[in-house]
Amino acid sequence: MRNSGLWLVTGLLLAGAGVAAADTIVVTPEEQTAIKDYVVTQKVTPIEPPSGVQITVGSTLPDTVEVHALDVPKVKTKYDYVVIGKQTVLVEPKTRKIIQVIE
8 A cells, every 4th residue: 555655656746747848848959050040130139138037948028028030940839039138038929938048
């Protein structure tokens, strides 16, 4: 009986890890290079980080931050982006959630 409880907890932990992994967005090095090249050609003016917002994966950008559509043929998923300082920040268009920060 005691072992079955341990297995149940272990299974739940692994299931949670699987869900977290499924939410992780992976932008390949090749896609990052294509994105950097694209952003340079767009001449988007960098902005300062918004007050009270950490520029980290999982954070959400406020509506006051203007984002731009990312139109890179080599990147299959549609993202929006903004240049904050020297970083290109990729966000989900509908949620504005940061999914990748490219240095």
